[in-house]
Amino acid sequence: MNIVYLTTEAVPFAKTGGLADVCGTLPSVVAAAGHRCGIIMPAFQSIHNAGLEIEQTDVTFAIQMRRDKRVTGRLLRSHLPCGTVPVYFVEQPDYFDRPGLYGDVDGDYHDNAERFIFFSRAAIEIMKRFNATVDVVQCNDWQSALVPALLRAGAAEVEAAPGTESLMDESQSSIIEFAPDAAGRAMGPQASESSDHGKTSGTSEPTISSKTPTILSIHNLAYQGGFPSDQFPLTGLSWSRFRSESFEFYGGLNFLKTGVVTADQVCTVSPNYAREIKTPVHGCGLDPILRGLGDRVSGIINGIDTSIWNPETDPNLVQNFTIENWQDGKVANKLALQAEMGLPQDAEVPMLGLVGRLADQKGWDLIVPVIRQHLTQQRPTQWVVLGSGNPEIERELKWLAGQYDHQLAVHIGFSDALAHRIEASSDLFLMPSRYEPCGLNQLYSLRYGTVCVVTATGGLADTIVNTTPATLQSGTATGFHMKAHDVASLDESIGDALRMRYHAPENWKKIVETGMTRDWSWRKSAAQYIDLYARTISLKTYS
Numbered sequence: 001m002n003i004v005y006l007t008t009e010a011v012p013f014a015k016t017g018g019l020a021d022v023c024g025t026l027p028s029v030v031a032a033a034g035h036r037c038g039i040i041m042p043a044f045q046s047i048h049n050a051g052l053e054i055e056q057t058d059v060t061f062a063i064q065m066r067r068d069k070r071v072t073g074r075l076l077r078s079h080l081p082c083g084t085v086p087v088y089f090v091e092q093p094d095y096f097d098r099p100g101l102y103g104d105v106d107g108d109y110h111d112n113a114e115r116f117i118f119f120s121r122a123a124i125e126i127m128k129r130f131n132a133t134v135d136v137v138q139c140n141d142w143q144s145a146l147v148p149a150l151l152r153a154g155a156a157e158v159e160a161a162p163g164t165e166s167l168m169d170e171s172q173s174s175i176i177e178f179a180p181d182a183a184g185r186a187m188g189p190q191a192s193e194s195s196d197h198g199k200t201s202g203t204s205e206p207t208i209s210s211k212t213p214t215i216l217s218i219h220n221l222a223y224q225g226g227f228p229s230d231q232f233p234l235t236g237l238s239w240s241r242f243r244s245e246s247f248e249f250y251g252g253l254n255f256l257k258t259g260v261v262t263a264d265q266v267c268t269v270s271p272n273y274a275r276e277i278k279t280p281v282h283g284c285g286l287d288p289i290l291r292g293l294g295d296r297v298s299g300i301i302n303g304i305d306t307s308i309w310n311p312e313t314d315p316n317l318v319q320n321f322t323i324e325n326w327q328d329g330k331v332a333n334k335l336a337l338q339a340e341m342g343l344p345q346d347a348e349v350p351m352l353g354l355v356g357r358l359a360d361q362k363g364w365d366l367i368v369p370v371i372r373q374h375l376t377q378q379r380p381t382q383w384v385v386l387g388s389g390n391p392e393i394e395r396e397l398k399w400l401a402g403q404y405d406h407q408l409a410v411h412i413g414f415s416d417a418l419a420h421r422i423e424a425s426s427d428l429f430l431m432p433s434r435y436e437p438c439g440l441n442q443l444y445s446l447r448y449g450t451v452c453v454v455t456a457t458g459g460l461a462d463t464i465v466n467t468t469p470a471t472l473q474s475g476t477a478t479g480f481h482m483k484a485h486d487v488a489s490l491d492e493s494i495g496d497a498l499r500m501r502y503h504a505p506e507n508w509k510k511i512v513e514t515g516m517t518r519d520w521s522w523r524k525s526a527a528q529y530i531d532l533y534a535r536t537i538s539l540k541t542y543s
Contacts, residue, residue, distance in 0.1 A: 001533055002135045003030060005039045006123050006144035008101060008116075012050040012081065013041065013089075016101055018269070018302060018440055019140055019219045025305055028082040029526040035533075038130070038176075040123045042096040042115075043076050043089035054078050054089070059176065061125050063118060065234050071095075073122055075176070088176065090122045113231040113253065116143045121236065124150060127208040129176045136213045136533045142225030145259025146235065148214040149246050152262055153237050213540040215532065216263035218256070220437050221277050221284045222361075225255030260289055265536045266297045269438035270459030274299030282435055300529060301462055302438045303522030304447070309420075311448050316420035323516045326449040330425065337425040341409035343382050350498050351382045353426030353450065355419050355441055358389030358397070363432030363455065368396055369487045370494070375404040381498075384422050385410045423448040428497055432482060432490050436460045442479070446515035451501075451508070452479040453493045463520070467500070472507055478515040 009015050011024030027037040047054060059075040076089040090096070095115040103109050124147065127134050139147050232242050232253050242248050249257045260266055268274045276282040278291045290297055307313075311329065312322050318336040321329020331347045338345045358364055374381050385397055385408070394412050401410040411418060423429070429445040431454045438459035442452045446463070454460040464479035471477035480497050482489040501508050 001035045001530075001537070002130075002132055003027070003035055003037050003533060004127055004130070004134050004137050005037065005140070006120075006137060006147060007039065007041050007140040008044075008119075008143045009140075010039055010041060010080070010087065012052070013047040013078070013087065014044045014101055015046075017219070018438060021305075021440060022217075022219070022269070022302055023140060024080065025303070025522050026526060026529060027085045028080050029303075029522045030530060031082075031085050033526060033530060035530065036132075037085050039080070039085065039087040040126055041087065041089060042119050043091040044096050044101055045099060046101070047076075047078070047089060050078075052078050052081070059126075059129065061122060063121050063125070064236070065114065065118060071118060073118075075126060086177065088126060090119055090126070092118065092122075095119075112225075113227040113255075114234055116225070116255070117146065117231070117234045120144055120146045120150060123147060124208065126176065128206065130207045131177050132207065134208045134212055136215060136536055137208070138215045138217060138533075139259060139263065140217045141219050142223060142255040142259070145216055145225065145255045145263075146247075147259070148216065148262040148264070149241075149258045150235065150237075151208070151212055151214065152210050153241055154210045211540065213265075213536045214263045215265045215267055215536055216256075216259040217267045217269070218260075218277070218437075219269055221256070221268075221282070221286065222435075224257065224284065224286070227253045227255075229253055257286055257289065260286060260293070264296075264540055265532065266290070266293060267532060268297070268299045270301050270462045271299035272461045273435075273437045273458040276435070276458060298532065299462075300525055300532070301459060301520070302440060302443075303525035304440060304443045304520050306447070306521045309423075309444050309447055311424055314420055314424070316417045317424050321424075321449075323449075323513055326512065326516065330427075330449055333421060334425040337384065337421050338382070340421070341384055341411075342405060343384075343409050344406055346382075349380055349382050350427045350501060351384060351425055352428045352430060352494070353384050353422040354430050355386045355422055356431075358387045358393040360390070361434050363430075363434060363485075363490070364390070364393050366432050366485070366487050366490045367430060368393065368400075370491050371397075371400060371408065373491065375400060375407055381407065383408045384426065386413075386415065386418055386422055388412050388414065419444075423450055426450045427501060428453055428494065430490070430494070431455070431460060432485065433457060433460065434485065439463070443520040446478060446518055446520065449512045449516050451497060451511055451515070453490070453497055454479060454481060455485055456481040467496075467507075467511060472510065475510065475514060477511050478518065479511070 005023055005027050007023040009020035011020045027039055031037045055077045057075045057077050062070050062072045064070050073090055073092040076091050078087045139145055229252055247253055247258045274297050278287050280287055312320050317333055319329050319332035334351055335345050356362055371383055397410045401408045423444045429450045429452045431442055433455050436458040442463055445452050452464050454464050465471055465476045466481040467477040480493045482493045
């Protein structure tokens with residue numbers, strides 16, 4: 001299969017969240033399984049800090065965004081660190097050469113609708129230049145969610161709309177290549193073998209069309225890309241297309257909703273989240289539409305890069321460990337982290353770790369009161385926090401750390417190396433999220449022998465098996481679920497976990513080692529994506 005990923009984030013080029021981890025890893029694993037992959041994303045400022053060469057190409061294009069505004073762009077090229085998957089960047093400095101991806105300290109950029117409509121239209125133009133037929137397009141989140149609708153509308157309508165024609169410079173001969181397959185063969189004819197832009201030798205079929213299968217991946221339904229209706233003409237489509245069954249949503253333009261109703265398949269990042277978004281509680285206003293899609297909505301758990309998140313080889317740790325010697329390894333790393341963070345060194349004191357955004361969605365409205373209780377009541381626990389976000393939460397944590405520096409250490413900001421050390425050193429990792437489409441930190445924790453306390457929501461429910469007499473007996477328990485989403489339940493679950501840690505060490509050992517043996521690698525997740533691609537192509541072919 002020939003697969004194109006449209007995204008605004010992919011490590012190491014641009015990242016604000018889990019989307020970057022997915023799009024920076026999944027294509028490489030899919031390519032290693034014998035498929036040909038390519039990524040298209042905006043040329044943000046951050047791509048030049050990735051440590052990989054960014055090449056200029058001779059491919060340029062111009063898109064008429066308004067009657068009086070013709071926007072030009074150029075294609076840049078690099079590759080994922082694996083070296084086999086090409087990454088193509090839409091260079092347009094006025095739109096993308098900015099410090100932030102979507103906004104700054106003052107909020108979202110005012111022209112985000114225009115920026116990502118341009119990106120979507122440019123991506124379609126670029127896909128016309130690939131050197132073989134695109135079998136499936138995977139769009140990711142709202143920023144590329146208009147693409148299925150734009151494809152369905154057809155290039156003919158876009159180009160015929162007065163003052164909104166989209167022009168690729170046909171004077172250039174470059175053909176854009178996918179990654180080679182597992183045997184090292186480039187996809188389709190080489191540029192020198194064909195003068196027919198974007199077409200496979202011997203066929204006049206376009207590389208992409210209204211019939212091309214599309215998948216929309218939703219990484220967080222709460223972010224939908226909603227804008228006033230007056231932004232719709234930027235799509236280049238006639239107003240007759242602005243209907244409730246596609247672009248229109250309560251009078252406005254909603255990017256994500258448009259993708260949901262026009263893509264051939266909708267995929268989320270965990271099976272449980274796929275079910276949750278069909279409910280009023282988690283549907284963010286789109287639940288009636290999602291329920292109507294039936295089995296066109298599916299969920300696949302994100303994987304983790306086990307070459308990076310591996311306690312046996314992790315260079316960030318003072319002592320590496322495996323399932324055979326995890327107890328010694330975690331003690332050595334705990335003592336080192338305590339020294340690093342200015343906490344009293346004590347191998348026996350339970351360490352509770354937290355890494356991530358400081359936001360109510362992540363449960364910080366529960367975590368801060370529980371930390372305060374532990375500190376003021378002088379309970380024998382230590383807490384290590386790494387993250388940034390809500391300024392009020394940041395201030396509260398820094399104040400508490402100043403008052404109780406023997407129990408709480410806080411690092412505001414982000415450090416990848418410190419995140420690894422917290423995972424390796426902690427006894428417990430807390431994720432009491434209000435909702436969590438997938439979550440990655442609980443998967444890192446499992447691999448590093450750190451037991452999680454979580455809310456039974458989204459991907460947390462799919463990946464952390466609650467400890468009960470039955471799951472202990474069956475050998476499937478890997479953590480603790482809160483009974484309710486409140487302060488008392490979080491504190492109770494922490495207490496349950498610590499009692500087992502210190503008073504039932506054999507059960508604790510069983511939980512830790514069960515978690516460490518679970519396979520959350522991208523290879524497992526990629527196999528499910530490959531099946532989804534094949535199924536989508538098949539359904540499109542016979543529909």
